Amino acid sequence: MSRFQQGSLLKMKRKGSPDVWVFRWYENTTGERTYKKRTIGSVAEMPARRDAEKAVLSLRIDINAEIRTPERVCDLITHYRQRELTEERKAFATIENHLVLSRRYIEPRWGQHRLDAVRTMQVEEWLHSLPLAPASKTKIKSTFSVLYSHAIRYEWLAFNPISKVRTSSKRLREKDVLSPEEFQLLLEQLSIRDRAMVLLAGSTGLRRSEMIALTWADVSTVTLEVNVLRSCVRNRFGKTKTECSQRPVPLHPLVLNALLEWRKESLYNSEPDFLFPSIRLNGRKPLSPDSLLKRSIRPALERAGILGKQIGWHNFRHSLATNLRAMGVDVKVAQELLRHANSRTTLDIYTRAVSQQKREANSKLVEMLLPTGMKKLQHPSAPSQLLEATG
Helix, strand or coil: CCCCCCCEEEEEEECCEEEEEEEEEEEEECCEEEEEEEEEEECCCCCCHHHHHHHCHHHHHHHCCCCCCCCEHHHHHHHHHHHCCCCCCCCHHHHHHHHHHHHHHHHHHHCCCEHHHCCHHHHHHHHHHCCCCHHHHHHHHHHHHHHHHHHHHCCCCCCCHHHHCCCCCCCCCCCCCCCHHHHHHHHCCCCHHHHHHHHHHHHHCCCHHHHCCCEHHHEECCCCEECCCCEEECCEEECCCCCHHHCCEECCHHHHHHHHHHHHHCCCCCCCCECCECCCCCCCCECCHHHHHHHHHHHHHHHCCCCCCCCCHHHHHHHHHHHHHHCCCCHHHHHHHHCCCCHHHHHHCCCCCCHHHHHHHHHHHHHHHCCHHHHHCCCCCCHHHHHHHHC
16 A cells, blocks of 8 residues: 655755755655655745745645555645645635644644544544534534545545534523614614625625625626625635626615715725735725624624623624525525525525514414414503402
8 A cells, every 4th residue: 555645845955055854755757766855945935934834735735646555644644735626626714624624623632543444433422522612623524524525526435434423513591682762773883894894784684705805896786786706715716606796785874874975985896906905915805804703793783782692703794694584584585595506505504483473473372372262461560360260
């Protein structure tokens, strides 16, 4: 069985010139192992080791081109990163998510294990021991499972031990949503820019990565639509989450007016400019949604008296879905507005019945079940009526 080699990256000193990064590996020629090396670049060009590591990724692919069977989990991770975690195949956010979960959790614990030595129950017990939320454990399991699916695809293995691992993605608490009244109170506490941004998020359900990537050219004052063409994650622009996400979203005239009011105030208001640009970066990049949330939105929630709720940008999307359901909007229409790939996501993840709806549904059911004479039965707090009904 051939060994999937990582090679070694070394920093070597040079007299009279900056130190250099050198990558070494071995090749089997005429039955003998021969070490090879190649200078990657100077430390001045790549001061951090991680920069040099990125530079050798393609080289590792070349030297392992003839190797078919990784032996350890870390070898499989390396192969998966090189072949699958590329911008041609995956969105930037997906790449970052897989890299972080692999480096932080999977590789430290399982990296040196042979692929055929990883057992389902061992992984399950390990996941249960992690001090993380259920949803985070499920994401780690999913990433681990994808690695083994990758191995099966290359016919290195026939069975995925992670597929049988049991985890729960049940939330520790319900997602907080804003009622229409709370949303109005929040708007009263915001500046022109922040009000336009919250109105846009709350009325369209745009994801924050989609919203900050918008330019004024994406806003149509003729058709009253916003064209969602790209997303921005950590200042990296790429495709939207799904193809369904690229559908245009309707823009209410009042929301459009709020945007146009902000456009008059903005220093960057030409067609190619971002709707919400970073002043610090002279409009070259959009502003940081996390920074705005911390410095402006959450303090405004406190001033509005909306306490005890953890509100982030995605909560506006949840709030929209929940309020659409409270209005009795058809699930298919809600799905189209939220640009979900299927209605199950709309129902199972983004909506929840409000208490009043539950009470009304329960009341209708009880009235249907009870005999006519018992429908006069009232709450026990009204003793006279109770006696009359039972007399």
